[in-house]
Amino acid sequence: MFNIAFTGEFVAFFVLSVIMICGAVLMISLEKVVHMVISMAAVFLGLAGMFVLLEAEFVAFVQVLIYAGAVSILMIFGIMMTKHQQEEREKAKPLHETLAAVGALSLFGILFYAIRTTTFPEPTPFQGSHDNTMAIGELLYTGYVIPFELLSVLLTVAFIGAIVLAKKGADE
Structure with missing residues (x-):
């Protein structure tokens, strides 16, 4: 059914995808803001790796320099310069958790179906300079x-x- 060749590019894509998904899940799951920023930086670095796989080296460099570096540092400085009071977070109700899980699974199902049924055109060979x-x-x-x-x-x-x-x- 699936005809997958396990090349280095496929393995790199899979590893970067796992890093990005884990970072995104941790970003919305963690409670300390500094930990959230570090998780977000992991997502940015994974995205930069994806740009390298797409042969967009400049965009990958800018992604690391601007987002993973500057935005993360700026957010940490912003957190450190403001005063925060410890406040008790309200625990999510079981109904909300169930609805969120159903919504997430539904979204996954719709996206999976859309990706599997879409026919993509054959890529054309790159014409021009390779130095983007x-x-x-x-x-x-x-x-x-x-x-x-x-x-x-x-x-x-x-x-x-x-x-x-x-x-x-x-x-x-």
Whole structure:
């Protein structure tokens, strides 16, 4: 029924999929926010691995640099700079847990059926340069120089504003 060749790419896809699914489940299951951020970073790293499998090295690099690195660190700093009170979480009721499980299984069934019945077109061989990063860099620094520089100025202003707001909150 299934004609699967166990290649290195298949094994890498399976391992990365397991990492992403486990990280996502832990993200919504854990109660401490720092642990949630670490689980989310695992999902981001798994997604970067998927981009490498798709031969999109630049997107994988940006995924690791921006999301797994910067966003996770930013969230941890945000957590550390704010005051939190220990509050008792209300336990989920058994009816809600049952409905959530039925909904999740239904979604899985619908997605499984849709994937199994869809006919995908045959992929065409790649025509052109294999160096995606070089092509993106050339386009970024020739055709999009002004938006790139404006974005860097905007991010610098946002960073300075965040520091001013954090310092003002710490002084009070």
